[in-house]
Amino acid sequence: MEQKSTNIILFSGDYDKAMAAYIIANGAAAYDHKVTIFHTFWGLNALRKDEKVLTKKGFLEKMFGKMMPRGADQMGLSKMHFAGMGPKMIKNVIKKHNAMELPQLIEMAKEQEIELVACQMTMDLLGLKEEEIMDGVQYAGVAAYLAEAENGNVNLFI
Amino acid sequence: MEQKSTNIILFSGDYDKAMAAYIIANGAAAYDHKVTIFHTFWGLNALRKDEKVLTKKGFLEKMFGKMMPRGADQMGLSKMHFAGMGPKMIKNVIKKHNAMELPQLIEMAKEQEIELVACQMTMDLLGLKEEEIMDGVQYAGVAAYLAEAENGNVNLFI
Amino acid sequence: MEQKSTNIILFSGDYDKAMAAYIIANGAAAYDHKVTIFHTFWGLNALRKDEKVLTKKGFLEKMFGKMMPRGADQMGLSKMHFAGMGPKMIKNVIKKHNAMELPQLIEMAKEQEIELVACQMTMDLLGLKEEEIMDGVQYAGVAAYLAEAENGNVNLFI
Numbered sequence: 001m002e003q004k005s006t007n008i009i010l011f012s013g014d015y016d017k018a019m020a021a022y023i024i025a026n027g028a029a030a031y032d033h034k035v036t037i038f039h040t041f042w043g044l045n046a047l048r049k050d051e052k053v054l055t056k057k058g059f060l061e062k063m064f065g066k067m068m069p070r071g072a073d074q075m076g077l078s079k080m081h082f083a084g085m086g087p088k089m090i091k092n093v094i095k096k097h098n099a100m101e102l103p104q105l106i107e108m109a110k111e112q113e114i115e116l117v118a119c120q121m122t123m124d125l126l127g128l129k130e131e132e133i134m135d136g137v138q139y140a141g142v143a144a145y146l147a148e149a150e151n152g153n154v155n156l157f158i
Numbered sequence: 159m160e161q162k163s164t165n166i167i168l169f170s171g172d173y174d175k176a177m178a179a180y181i182i183a184n185g186a187a188a189y190d191h192k193v194t195i196f197h198t199f200w201g202l203n204a205l206r207k208d209e210k211v212l213t214k215k216g217f218l219e220k221m222f223g224k225m226m227p228r229g230a231d232q233m234g235l236s237k238m239h240f241a242g243m244g245p246k247m248i249k250n251v252i253k254k255h256n257a258m259e260l261p262q263l264i265e266m267a268k269e270q271e272i273e274l275v276a277c278q279m280t281m282d283l284l285g286l287k288e289e290e291i292m293d294g295v296q297y298a299g300v301a302a303y304l305a306e307a308e309n310g311n312v313n314l315f316i
Numbered sequence: 317m318e319q320k321s322t323n324i325i326l327f328s329g330d331y332d333k334a335m336a337a338y339i340i341a342n343g344a345a346a347y348d349h350k351v352t353i354f355h356t357f358w359g360l361n362a363l364r365k366d367e368k369v370l371t372k373k374g375f376l377e378k379m380f381g382k383m384m385p386r387g388a389d390q391m392g393l394s395k396m397h398f399a400g401m402g403p404k405m406i407k408n409v410i411k412k413h414n415a416m417e418l419p420q421l422i423e424m425a426k427e428q429e430i431e432l433v434a435c436q437m438t439m440d441l442l443g444l445k446e447e448e449i450m451d452g453v454q455y456a457g458v459a460a461y462l463a464e465a466e467n468g469n470v471n472l473f474i
Contacts, residue, residue, distance in 0.1 A: 004308050009472070011336055013395055016199055020169055020315075023279075027300035033308070041332055042395050060409050067396055079171055079200050080225055093218050093283050121339075125409050142343035150320050150349070150469045153308045156167070156315040157336075157472040162466050174357055178327055178473075181437075185458035191466070237329055237358050238383055251376050251441050311466045314325070314473040 005034040006154040009145065013042025013069065014078035015087055015102055021158045022105035028154065029112035037109070038145050040119035043158075044128055046072045046106065047118055053132045061127020068126070071134075072102040110136055117144065163192040164312040167303065171200025171227065172236035173245055173260060179316045180263035186312065187270035195267070196303050198277035201316075202286055204230045204264065205276055211290045219285020226284070229292075230260040268294055275302065321350040322470040325461065329358025329385065330394035331403055331418060337474045338421035344470065345428035353425070354461050355453075356435035359474075360444055362388045362422065363434055369448045377443020384442070387450075388418040426452055433460065 006028035010021045021037060029035045039047055050071035057065060069075045077086040094101050100108065109116065120139045123130075130139070149155045164186035168179045179195060187193045197205055208229035215223060227233050235244040252259050258266065267274065278297045281288075288297070307313045322344035326337045337353060345351045355363055366387035373381060385391045393402040410417050416424065425432065436455045439446075446455070465471045 006304075006308075009336075009340075011333065011474075017169065020167075020198060023300055024167075024303070027304055028308075031301070031304055031308075033304075040336060058412075060405055060412070063405065064396075064409075080222075089218055089221065090283070093222075093285070096216075096218070097282050099279065099283065121415065124413050125406070125415065127409065142339055143347070145340070146322075146343055146347055146349075146470065150322075150344075150347075152470070154304065154310070154313050155470050155472065156313065157474050158169075158315050164462075164466075175327065178325075178356060181458055182325075182461070185462055189459070189462055189466075191462075238380075247376055247379065248441070251380075251443065254374075254376070255440050257437065257441065312462065312468070312471055314471065316327075316473050 003032065003034050004153045005148065005151065007145065007149040007152040008037045009157045010037055010039050010043035010046065011041050012078070012158055013045045013075055015072070015075040016077050016079070016090065017158050018043065018046045018072060018075060019102050019105065022102065022109055024156070025114050026105060026108050026112060029109070029114050033153070036115040036117060036148050038117045038119060040122045042068070044118055044122060044126065045069050045075060046102070047116065047133050047137055048128070049132055049134055050074070053129070055129045055131060057127050064126045065128070072106055075102070161190065161192050162311045163306065163309065165303070165307040165310040166195045167315045168195055168197050168201035168204065169199050170236065170316055171203045171233055173230070173233040174235050174237070174248065175316050176201065176204045176230060176233060177260050177263065180260065180267055182314070183272050184263060184266050184270060187267070187272050191311070194273040194275060194306050196275045196277060198280045200226070202276055202280060202284065203227050203233060204260070205274065205291050205295055206286070207290055207292055208232070211287070213287045213289060215285050222284045223286070230264055233260070319348065319350050320469045321464065321467065323461070323465040323468040324353045325473045326353050326355050326359035326362065327357050328394065328474055329361045329391055331388070331391040332393050332395070332406065333474050334359065334362045334388060334391060335418050335421065338418065338425055340472070341430050342421060342424050342428060345425070345430050349469070352431040352433060352464050354433045354435060356438045358384070360434055360438060360442065361385050361391060362418070363432065363449050363453055364444070365448055365450055366390070369445070371445045371447060373443050380442045381444070388422055391418070
């Protein structure tokens with residue numbers, strides 16, 4: 001029997017949507033799917049290192065770099081963000097229920113050998129450099145996505 | 159021939175996105191698909207009873223419970239919400255065109271035996287209790303979703 | 317070998333999400349997929365002509381028509397819109413990187429014979445008339461979508 005596959009495009013930069021993406025991905029990996037998460041546009045922020053990285057950038061790229069959250073832990077909510085109170089509430093209930101926060105879900109994904117891919121084209125558009133992105137991430141484009149997804153079982157755009 | 163299947167994850171708590179989800183689901187059921195809608199995160203609000211239900215909750219859960227809309231009819235729009243004017247406009251044009259409002263689309267889904275599933279983990283996270291959710295809903299997790307979706311024909315994340 | 321197919325529902329009226337939809341669609345067409353983009357709700361705005369078209373409409377339909385962007389070039393961003401500064405920044409970096417803006421991506425989709433479909437039901441709901449929509453667009457409903465998607469390889473809701 002052929003191995004099943006799950007291919008998620010993570011477009012969103014929202015903490016809650018990224019959580020949903022990584023929960024599904026980790027679940028699918030536990031069920032022996034080959035799993036890939038393609039991070040594009042604001043979803044790339046989940047892969048950013050949380051420290052400031054010195055890079056040579058043009059003005060627009062610097063602006064985007066400053067305005068976008070550095071890493072999963074800094075991302076906002078899609079609903080009820082309330083100037084940052086929402087994410088704190090969510091993180092509190094996650095702890096209370098012994099569930100995993102987003103950075104832990106990403107760690108787990110790496111341990112389960114889920115392929116984390118960053119979209120090269122939107123990296124360029126938003127002015128993100130490879131040295132700003134966490135280790136263990138691959139760089140590819142829409143062709144690589146389609147090659148996986150056209151034979152995929154569960155394809156989602158999040 | 160095997161029965162085709164449609165599996166929708168309803169993550170969004172927006173009235174218009176929930177409408178889209180239920181219209182596709184009802185259409186697929188009419189075409190003899192086995193249809194399941196997995197409600198997670200803010201999508202759970204579509205399944206809430208519209209009356210206030212007394213439950214024992216911690217502080218954070220009470221906060222979430224108060225801030226989230228009680229049932230489909232209270233949900234906002236993803237675009238042009240305009241402090242509630244948008245949903246009223248949408249409901250007015252729906253009536254004018256003899257189309258179905260969201261609560262009716264949910265009723266129709268039940269009549270067509272579409273499986274309405276609430277994600278147990280996000281119920282816990284948001285502090286929602288089963289007695290706040292409408293009847294006829296099942297409770298399950300990501301494993302149940304994947305078991306359906308890995309053989310599904312139309313899998314969508316909304 | 318049967319031709320593979322990609323079917324995208326474009327629900328969103330955001331410039332960046334529509335870009336993602338059209339980039340995936342154009343990629344899939346280049347890989348010989350049969351590609352269809354079903355525009356529904358705010359996604360219909362990507363298909364609007366950019367000039368004002370005189371039509372006979374009721375009050376609510378006129379309101380929606382005025383408040384919604386006329387065509388791809390007028391659409392806002394899902395994140396960091398900043399009162400229109402975000403879209404300008406994105407368009408600037410697109411030019412700088414010699415990438416394609418949304419109207420060009422739509423032109424390319426037409427040249428690649430991607431089927432652009434407008435959802436008839438939401439056209440009616442939002443009071444959009446066919447004379448406001450660009451040429452070469454087909455009009456259909458959820459049944460037509462399902463007929464394609466149930467045999468599709470890559471089905472996405474954007």
